[in-house]
Amino acid sequence: MDLKLFNTMGRELQTFKPVQPNKVGIYACGPTVYNNAHVGNLRTFIMVDILRRVMELAGYEVKLVMNITDVGHLSSDADDGEDKMEASAREKKMTVWDIAEYYTKAFFDDTSSLNIIKPSVTCKATDHIDSMINLVKRLEEKGFTYEAGGNVYFDISKFPDYGKLAKLNLDDLQAGSRIVVDKYKKNPHDFVLWFTQSKYENHAMLWDSPWGKGYPGWHIECSAMSMEYLGDTFDIHCGGIDLIPVHHTNEIAQSEAATGVKWVNYWVHGEFLVTPKGKMSKSTGDFMTIKGLIEQGFDPLDYRYFCLTGHYSSQLQFSLDAMESAQNARKSLMQKIQTMREKTGGFPQGFNGDLSAHYNSFVENAMNNLNMPRCLGDMWNLIRDDSISDEEKLYTIKKMDAVFGLSLDKEPVKLDLDGEIQKLVDDRTTARKNKDWARADEIRDKLLDMGIVLEDTPQGVRWKKK
RNA sequence: GGCGCCGUACCCAAGUGGUAAGGGAGAGGUCUGCAAAACCUUUAUGCACCGGUUCGAAUCCGGUCGGCGCCUCCA
Numbered sequence: 001m002d003l004k005l006f007n008t009m010g011r012e013l014q015t016f017k018p019v020q021p022n023k024v025g026i027y028a029c030g031p032t033v034y035n036n037a038h039v040g041n042l043r044t045f046i047m048v049d050i051l052r053r054v055m056e057l058a059g060y061e062v063k064l065v066m067n068i069t070d071v072g073h074l075s076s077d078a079d080d081g082e083d084k085m086e087a088s089a090r091e092k093k094m095t096v097w098d099i100a101e102y103y104t105k106a107f108f109d110d111t112s113s114l115n116i117i118k119p120s121v122t123c124k125a126t127d128h129i130d131s132m133i134n135l136v137k138r139l140e141e142k143g144f145t146y147e148a149g150g151n152v153y154f155d156i157s158k159f160p161d162y163g164k165l166a167k168l169n170l171d172d173l174q175a176g177s178r179i180v181v182d183k184y185k186k187n188p189h190d191f192v193l194w195f196t197q198s199k200y201e202n203h204a205m206l207w208d209s210p211w212g213k214g215y216p217g218w219h220i221e222c223s224a225m226s227m228e229y230l231g232d233t234f235d236i237h238c239g240g241i242d243l244i245p246v247h248h249t250n251e252i253a254q255s256e257a258a259t260g261v262k263w264v265n266y267w268v269h270g271e272f273l274v275t276p277k278g279k280m281s282k283s284t285g286d287f288m289t290i291k292g293l294i295e296q297g298f299d300p301l302d303y304r305y306f307c308l309t310g311h312y313s314s315q316l317q318f319s320l321d322a323m324e325s326a327q328n329a330r331k332s333l334m335q336k337i338q339t340m341r342e343k344t345g346g347f348p349q350g351f352n353g354d355l356s357a358h359y360n361s362f363v364e365n366a367m368n369n370l371n372m373p374r375c376l377g378d379m380w381n382l383i384r385d386d387s388i389s390d391e392e393k394l395y396t397i398k399k400m401d402a403v404f405g406l407s408l409d410k411e412p413v414k415l416d417l418d419g420e421i422q423k424l425v426d427d428r429t430t431a432r433k434n435k436d437w438a439r440a441d442e443i444r445d446k447l448l449d450m451g452i453v454l455e456d457t458p459q460g461v462r463w464k465k466k
Numbered sequence: 467g468g469c470g471c472c473g474u475a476c477c478c479a480a481g482u483g484g485u486a487a488g489g490g491a492g493a494g495g496u497c498u499g500c501a502a503a504a505c506c507u508u509u510a511u512g513c514a515c516c517g518g519u520u521c522g523a524a525u526c527c528g529g530u531c532g533g534c535g536c537c538u539c540c541a
Contacts, residue, residue: 031541166537167469240540242539242541244536246536246540247539270541272541274535309488310478311480321477324491325490326478373487373488373489378487380488432499437499441500455504456498
C-alpha cells in the first residue's frame with residue numbers, strides 16, 4: 001500500500017518514494033535547550049515519532065536524525081538582544097554549557113515519558129562547528145556570500161528559488177515591519193552564516209574560523225548536520241509549521257546552493273497547539289509543561305493520547321477539559337483491555353487467520369498522511385465489535401499500539417496493599433457475605449478516603465488507586 | 467499591506483463531491499444488596515451565514531461575518 005504524505009513543498013498529498021529502496025532518512029529540527037519544552041513544542045515531536053512509527057509499519061528501515069541546538073540563538077534580531085542560553089544561565093548561575101546539558105536531559109526525560117522513540121542519531125550543534133565552517137567555505141567559494149560589518153552573509157539574490165517552500169513573495173513582504181533591518185544586509189532577507197560581531201560582551205561560545213573568532217548563524221547547523229548524516233539529498237525533513245518561512249527557507253537556500261542538488265524530497269510540518277488566546281508560547285507565558293500536567297494529575301500518556309485525537313496538520317485546541325476527556329478515554333481503554341486480558345489470559349503471541357477489516361482500515365488511515373484520529377476510531381470500533389474474539393482484539397490492539405505508542409500492553413500497576421488495607425478489604429468481603437451492608441459500605445467509604453477504589457466483579461473484589 | 471489557515475453536536479475532533487468516524491460529557495436501560503466497573507441504547511434532516519455550480523455539496527466557486535497564524539527567534 002502506498003504511503004501518502006502532505007508535502008509542504010508544492011502543498012499537496014504525494015505518494016512517498018524513498019531515495020533508497022526500503023530505507024527512509026528523516027531529519028527533525030530538534031529543541032533549543034535553554035528552557036523546558038512546553039507541550040506545544042512536544043506536540044511536534046510526537047508527530048515526528050508517529051511519522052517514524054508509520055514508516056516502520058510500512059516496512060521501511062528508519063534513520064531519524066535530530067539536532068540539539070545548544071549554540072545560543074539570539075532572542076531577537078542579529079544586532080540586538082542577548083543570547084537566550086546566556087540569559088538563562090545567568091538566571092540560574094550556571095555556565096551555558098551546564099545549562100545546555102541540563103535542558104537536553106530534561107527534554108529527553110519529557111520525550112521518553114511520552115513514549116517517543118529516541119532518534120537514531122542525536123547531534124549537538126556544538127560538536128559540529130567544523131562541518132558548519134566547511135559548509136560556509138563552500139558557499140563562499142561558489143560566490144553565494146559576502147562579508148559586511150564583520151559577519152558573513154548569504155546573498156539570496158544568487159539563489160533564484162529563494163522562498164519557494166514558503167511561497168514568499170519578496171516584494172510584498174514588509175521587511176522590517178516588526179524589527180529593524182540589519183544595515184549591513186544587501187537584501188533584508190539575506191541572513192548571517194557566521195558571526196564575528198556580537199553586540200553583547202563576553203559571549204561564552206566562540207570558535208575560531210577563517211572569518212575570525214565567532215559563532216555560526218542560526219540556520220547552518222541543520223544543513224551541515226543533516227547532510228553529514230543523511231547525505232546531500234534525503235527523504236524527509238520535518239518540524240513545526242513556524243519554521244517554514246525563515247528557518248527552512250534559509251536552510252534550503254544554503255544547502256542547495258552548496259551542493260547544487262535537491263536537498264529534501266518531502267517536507268512535513270506539524271501545526272500548532274493553540275489555546276483560546278492563540279498559539280501556545282513561552283514568551284506570552286501562556287503555556288503548559290509535562291511537569292505541569294503531572295501536577296494537575298495527568299499521565300504524560302494522556303497528553304500523547306490527546307495529540308492523537310487531532311490531525312498533525314491541523315491546529316489542536318488545548319485545554320484542561322480536553323485533557324480530562326483524553327484521560328478518561330485512555331483510562332477506559334486500558335480498563336477494557338485489562339478486562340479482556342483477564343478473560344483470555346493475556347496478549348496472544350500470534351494469531352491464525354486474517355485480521356478484521358478494522359485493522360485494514362487502520363493501516364489505510366495511518367498510510368493516508370498519518371490520520372491518527374481515524375486510526376483511534378478504528379481501534380474503538382474493533383473493541384466494540386461483537387463478531388471478533390477477545391484474542392483477536394488483543395492481538396490487533398498490540399499491533400496498532402506499535403504506531404500509537406500508548407503502552408497499551410502495560411500491566412496495570414499492582415498495588416501493594418499494606419496489611420491494614422488488606423485487612424479492611426477482607427473485613428468488607430466478610431461483611432458482604434453476612435449481608436451486613438452498612439458495615440461493608442462503611443469500609444468502602446473509608447478505603448475511598450485512603451484513595452482506594454473497589455470494584456466487585458464476578459471473580460471477586462478488585463481494587464485500584466483513585 | 468502581503469501570504470496562509472480555520473469556523474462540524476454540550477466539549478474535543480475526523481470527514482474535502484454521494485448523503486455526518488471516533489472519544490469525552492449528559493440521559494435512559496441491563497447487571498448489582500447499593501455503588502463502582504462493564505455492557506446496551508441515546509444525543510447534528512444538518513456542518514458560521516448568503517448566493518452559485520451539480521442529479522447530488524460540510525466538501526467545489528463567489529461573497530459576508532467571526533477567529534487565528536506568519537512576514538522577528540519560535541514546535
